[in-house]
Structures are given as C-alpha cells and as structure tokens.
Amino acid sequence: MNNINAVLNNLDLGEPLTHEGLSIFPLLRQEPFARDYLTLDEALAAHSAVITEISEGGSVPNLLFRNKGEQAVFLLDGEELVGAKQNRILNITILAPGMKDTVIPVSCVEAGRWSHNSPDFSTAPRTQFSASRAKRSAHVSEDIAMNCERRSDQGEVWQDISAKLDSLGSRSDTGAVESAFKDNESSLNDFVDKLQPQENQSGAVFCINGRVSGMELFDSQDTCKALMPKIIRSYALDAIDPNFKNGESHDQPDPGRLLETIRKAKTHEAKSVGEGTDLRFDNASGVAGGALFARDRIIHLVAFSMKAPSMHSSDRVYRRRSF
Numbered sequence: 001m002n003n004i005n006a007v008l009n010n011l012d013l014g015e016p017l018t019h020e021g022l023s024i025f026p027l028l029r030q031e032p033f034a035r036d037y038l039t040l041d042e043a044l045a046a047h048s049a050v051i052t053e054i055s056e057g058g059s060v061p062n063l064l065f066r067n068k069g070e071q072a073v074f075l076l077d078g079e080e081l082v083g084a085k086q087n088r089i090l091n092i093t094i095l096a097p098g099m100k101d102t103v104i105p106v107s108c109v110e111a112g113r114w115s116h117n118s119p120d121f122s123t124a125p126r127t128q129f130s131a132s133r134a135k136r137s138a139h140v141s142e143d144i145a146m147n148c149e150r151r152s153d154q155g156e157v158w159q160d161i162s163a164k165l166d167s168l169g170s171r172s173d174t175g176a177v178e179s180a181f182k183d184n185e186s187s188l189n190d191f192v193d194k195l196q197p198q199e200n201q202s203g204a205v206f207c208i209n210g211r212v213s214g215m216e217l218f219d220s221q222d223t224c225k226a227l228m229p230k231i232i233r234s235y236a237l238d239a240i241d242p243n244f245k246n247g248e249s250h251d252q253p254d255p256g257r258l259l260e261t262i263r264k265a266k267t268h269e270a271k272s273v274g275e276g277t278d279l280r281f282d283n284a285s286g287v288a289g290g291a292l293f294a295r296d297r298i299i300h301l302v303a304f305s306m307k308a309p310s311m312h313s314s315d316r317v318y319r320r321r322s323f
Contacts, residue, residue, distance in 0.1 A: 004279060004291055005263055007217065007298045013255060014201070019194035021239040023210075024232070025255045027203035027217055033297060035220040037072040037095060039227065040079065041123050049073055049096075051081055051121040054103060058085045058114070061151055063104050063121070070098040072275060076227055077137070077289075077302055078127035078234065080178070083118035086110040087176055089128045091140050091150050093292045093300045095275040102274055105150040107136060111158045112174035126181050126188075127234040130206070130214060131244065132160035134304035138288035141280040144270050167243040181233065184240060191236035192229045197221075203301070204228070205255035206235045208244070212258045214289075214304040219297050261287050262303050 014026035043049035048069030054062045063081070067073055077093040088106035096102045109128065127133060136152040143151045161177045164170075172179035181188065202224050203217030216231050218224045238244045265285035270278045276294025281287050281303065289303040 002267070003293050003298055004267070004301065007291075007301065008259055008263060011202075011217075011259075013205075014198060016207075017195050019191050020236075021209045022191060022195070022232075022235055023207040023253065024195050025205040025207070026198050026201045027205065027215070028198070028200045029202035029217075029221070032200070032202050032221050033219040035222045036295070037074050038069070039223065040073055040075050041226070043067070043069065043071075043073040044123060051084075051104075052119065053084050060086070060108050060154065061091075061105060063088060063106050065094075065096050065102045065104045067096050067098055067100055067102070072096060072098055074223065074299070075104065075274075076127065076230070076300070078133045079227075079230065080109060080124035080126055080128065081106070081121040082124050082178065083121040085116055086113045086174075087124075087178060088121070089136075091136070091152055092273065092278065092290075093302070094273050095292060095294050095299055097275055104273060105140075107152040107154055107157045109157065109161060109178075110172075110174050110176040111161070112172075113176070124178065124181075125230055125233065126178075126237075127230045128157075129160075129164060129177070129180075129237040130208075130235045130304070131238050132157060132164070133234060134214060134288050134306070135160065137290075137302070137304060138283045138306070141283060141288065141290060144278065144280055145268055148270065150273065164237070164241065167241050168237075180237060184237065187240055188233045188236045191239070192232050195232055197225050197228050201225075204231075205258060206231075207253040207255070208235060208239050210253055212253045212255055212305055213238075214302070215255075215258060215262075217298070217301040219299050223300075258287070258303065258305055261285065261305070 012028040075094040087110040091105040139153045170180040205215045266282040280290035291301040
C-alpha cells in the first residue's frame with residue numbers, strides 16, 4: 001500500500017457544509033498528528049523567517065526563503081506572497097528546514113510590475129484561485145517528471161488572471177490577481193465564516209456548483225484550521241464568477257469518486273525542495289496535484305479533478321463514511 005492510500009484509509013467523510021455555490025465535505029482524520037513545524041504566517045510574524053528576491057536583479061520563477069529559526073516552516077502550494085518586485089505564488093508545498101536558506105519555486109501573479117515596493121514579502125490571506133491552481137499544478141508535475149524542476153506555464157497563469165479580472169469586473173494597472181480578491185473581500189469572507197472547520201477536521205473535498213473540483217488534506221488539524229480560510233477564498237472566487245466553466249452541475253456531488261481516482265492514480269517521486277519527497281500524480285490519471293511526504297507521514301496532499309464526473313451518479317444521500 002502506498003503512502004497516499006494509507007492516509008485515505010484513515011479518513012472519514014463528514015456531512016457537507018454549503019454556502020452559495022460552494023460545498024465542502026470535511027475530511028475527518030482518525031489519528032491526526034501533532035504539528036511540529038510553523039506555518040509561514042507564524043514564522044514571518046515571529047521574524048524567524050524572511051522571503052526576498054533571490055538577488056538584487058531578481059528572478060521571476062525563484063525566491064529566497066531564509067529560515068532563521070530552529071523549527072521547520074510549512075509553505076503551502078498556491079499561497080500568495082506580496083511585495084518585493086512583484087507578487088508571487090508558491091508552485092509547490094515545501095517544508096523548509098530550520099536554520100537554512102532555501103530557493104523556492106514560484107509563479108508571478110502580477111505581470112505589470114518589476115520594481116521593489118518593499119524589501120521582502122508578506123503573506124496574503126488567500127491562495128491562487130482554484131481553477132488556475134489546478135492547471136498550474138498539472139504543469140508543475142510535468143516539469144518535475146521531465147526536467148526535475150518545478151516551473152509552471154507562466155504565460156497561462158497570466159492569461160488565467162486576466163480572464164478572472166475581466167470576468168469579475170476588476171481592474172489592476174499591474175495585472176495583479178489580488179484586485180479580484182480585494183474587490184470581493186466581503187463576499188469571500190462570508191464563505192469563510194459559513195464554512196468553518198469542524199472538530200477533528202484535517203482537510204476537505206470542495207465542490208463548485210455541484211461538481212467535485214478538488215481536495216486538500218493536512219497532517220494536523222491545527223494546520224487545517226490555520227490555512228483553510230486561504231483555500232476557501234480560492235474556491236469561492238471561482239464560485240462567485242458568473243463566467244466560471246465547471247461542467248454541467250448536478251444535485252448530489254460524489255466526493256468519493258475523487259478519492260477513488262486519487263487511490264488509483266499513478267505517481268512519481270522526486271526529492272523535495274526542502275525536507276522529504278514530492279509524490280506527484282500522473283496527469284493522465286484524471287487528477288492533478290500531489291503530496292509532500294516527510295517525517296514518516298504525508299504532511300500535505302492536494303488534488304484537483306481533471307475531468308467532469310459522469311452525469312449519471314447515483315441518487316445517494318451523503319452520510320459520514322470511511323474511505
């Protein structure tokens with residue numbers, strides 16, 4: 001049994017929570033781990049870590065993460081960093097070792113700026129919006145398999161942002177995706193308020209307009225509670241988009257189908273940028289994303305459905321059950 005299947009076997013599926021077009025099925029972990037690392041927000045707030053451009057001249061696809069503390073720091077795939085020469089998002093989840101500098105792979109989410117507005121980066125209360133995050137994740141998996149690197153299709157990321165800004169009627173002189181999030185801040189915060197993590201929740205399966213879109217799972221309930229608001233905002237931005245294309249909707253989304261696809265998906269391994277090993281899904285398996293395996297466990301698992309499910313799913317009523 002591989003490490004990903006072992007984690008899925010230790011999950012229960014909770015009753016869904018719904019607000020507007022977004023539904024969340026909580027993933028309840030029978031034996032969660034105690035968190036033995038800091039989140040990025042915690043490390044930056046404690047001034048035990050700093051993120052800067054890799055050099056004075058900078059490099060769009062790379063940043064420098066300087067961990068000055070003894071504890072490792074958890075950096076989330078898709079987490080947005082604002083400041084320095086241009087805003088970026090993390091291309092992959094990283095567990096950055098203590099007392100060490102790490103070059104981290106990123107993508108730009110602000111195409112029209114290349115000048116310092118601050119010496120270093122701060123975090124934003126969001127991740128890359130889910131549809132674009134899914135495509136970027138698939139490209140990163142391909143790059144790991146083919147080139148042993150972790151680069152996205154930067155042009156596609158910019159195109160996705162431009163389309164999102166247009167669709168939501170947002171404007172940004174620098175093409176920054178943060179404008180769409182800020183313009184809809186009140187609405188997105190309502191999603192966060194209505195979809196609060198439950199007791200024993202370590203992750204969730206997300207459904208937009210009746211279609212299962214993706215899932216997120218953490219090793220620790222504390223990590224889930226800290227980072228779930230950022231992830232919810234990323235799905236909610238797609239849920240409120242009147243032009244978002246998510247396939248034909250149906251009344252009873254089946255999160256179990258995505259979990260079963262993940263079970264069957266082929267994976268390939270690569271040494272992580274920080275601690276541990278990256279386990280990446282083969283995009284041909286119908287799912288994009290992967291997991292970070294470190295410290296003898298799956299620290300984080302993210303997956304996105306790459307195709308619409310059958311429109312003939314059974315009319316079951318969803319109750320808590322194990323997978």
